[in-house]
Amino acid sequence: MALPRWALDGGYRAAMRPLLFRVGGGDAETAHHLTLRRMAQLGDHPAAVRSLAAALPRPAGPVEVAGVRFPGRVGLAAGVDKDGLGVKVWEHLGFGHIELGTVTAQAQPGNPQPRLFRLRGSDAIINRMGFNNDGARALADRLAAAGPRGIPIGVSIGKTKATPVEDAIGDYLTSLALLDEHADYFAVNVSSPNTPGLRTLQDKEPLAELLAELVTATAARSRTPIFVKIAPDLTDGAIDDVLEVAQRADASGIIATNTTLSRDGIAEVDLPLADEAGGLSGAPLTRRSRYVVQRIAERSKLPVIGVGGVMTADDGRALIDAGASLVQIYSGFIYRGPALVAELNRALAP
Numbered sequence: 001m002a003l004p005r006w007a008l009d010g011g012y013r014a015a016m017r018p019l020l021f022r023v024g025g026g027d028a029e030t031a032h033h034l035t036l037r038r039m040a041q042l043g044d045h046p047a048a049v050r051s052l053a054a055a056l057p058r059p060a061g062p063v064e065v066a067g068v069r070f071p072g073r074v075g076l077a078a079g080v081d082k083d084g085l086g087v088k089v090w091e092h093l094g095f096g097h098i099e100l101g102t103v104t105a106q107a108q109p110g111n112p113q114p115r116l117f118r119l120r121g122s123d124a125i126i127n128r129m130g131f132n133n134d135g136a137r138a139l140a141d142r143l144a145a146a147g148p149r150g151i152p153i154g155v156s157i158g159k160t161k162a163t164p165v166e167d168a169i170g171d172y173l174t175s176l177a178l179l180d181e182h183a184d185y186f187a188v189n190v191s192s193p194n195t196p197g198l199r200t201l202q203d204k205e206p207l208a209e210l211l212a213e214l215v216t217a218t219a220a221r222s223r224t225p226i227f228v229k230i231a232p233d234l235t236d237g238a239i240d241d242v243l244e245v246a247q248r249a250d251a252s253g254i255i256a257t258n259t260t261l262s263r264d265g266i267a268e269v270d271l272p273l274a275d276e277a278g279g280l281s282g283a284p285l286t287r288r289s290r291y292v293v294q295r296i297a298e299r300s301k302l303p304v305i306g307v308g309g310v311m312t313a314d315d316g317r318a319l320i321d322a323g324a325s326l327v328q329i330y331s332g333f334i335y336r337g338p339a340l341v342a343e344l345n346r347a348l349a350p
């Protein structure tokens with residue numbers, strides 16, 4: 001029997017979260033890696049996974065987006081499980097899809113640590129991870145070994161730091177070719193603030209060129225839908241340019257949004273961390289991502305996956321009301337755990 005909501009929420013906040021926030025001596029990244037490693041181990045014990053599944057609520061009803069059938073509207077945002085370590089477990093926490101990655105064509109270590117900061121008084125996170133990942137081939141091997149999953153798997157692809165931005169297309173194409181047979185959709189990440197030059201790929205001409213190549217590559221093979229993930233810091237004009245280019249290139253949809261460079265909405269107690277370089281996510285992003293989703297929905301027919309500052313069921317509902325077909329969570333999941341997934345599934349049942 002599924003656990004009641006109060007038990008899930010209370011249990012995570014009172015017991016699990018303090019524990020998770022303390023492992024690794026309180027270092028956010030160590031706690032994250034340890035948790036993912038535990039999930040990988042759990043995934044190899046089907047009986048344990050089945051009992052976890054029995055205790056947690058399921059995704060609440062199917063919805064079709066870009067030709068893909070999603071069992072629920074709530075997904076795990078990119079960056080939580082870059083290398084797919086927990087690929088056998090996420091679906092049992094109630095997620096209706098997961099977006100793995102961002103992976104790059106070459107494995108890379110990312111930026112020097114520390115690079116991940118919890119702003120607990122603001123329900124927020126600042127990160128400058130810089131696409132630390134095992135590379136596209138390692139993810140392809142892991143997905144092949146895991147076999148078919150019960151929920152759609154999105155794969156977020158980005159540019160290797162060492163690849164000059166002028167050669168970005170080849171880098172994205174390499175990842176796409178390696179992962180095409182495993183991905184139910186691709187997310188083209190041109191919006192991380194932590195890889196120098198990456199965001200310039202959101203400009204009209206480079207984006208048009210990049211999307212044309214990627215769409216052509218999948219059209220010849222799998223027709224895997226291609227979504228573009230954009231920054232919340234784009235001007236209205238720049239958002240409209242992305243929409244025009246994405247529609248002309250026959251991309252399948254937009255993911256809005258990535259983390260922000262803005263530091264608005266940080267509580268006073270967290271101001272000492274506000275100067276850390278990187279992207280801000282969580283509660284300070286709620287209103288801005290809603291605005292961007294609404295603008296996209298008003299000005300195009302492209303499906304939108306809404307992400308950014310979904311910390312409650314009401315936040316998720318507001319993104320759907322603004323025009324999103326699906327929502328994703330990262331920071332909300334760190335602060336509230338599986339209870340938020342359950343709450344969103346209940347609130348967003350089609």
Ligand SMILES: Cc1cc2nc3c(=O)[nH]c(=O)nc-3n(C[C@H](O)[C@H](O)[C@H](O)COP(=O)(O)O)c2cc1C
Binds near residue numbers: 077079101192229328
């Ligand atoms: C530590 C961290 C790492 C992230 N890594 C990625 C990434 O690799 N690729 C990506 O597209 N987004 C990445 N994101 C952005 C999230 O997917 C999401 O767009 C953003 O955090 C806003 O959602 P949230 O407010 O629910 O956290 C990352 C976010 C965080 C906090």
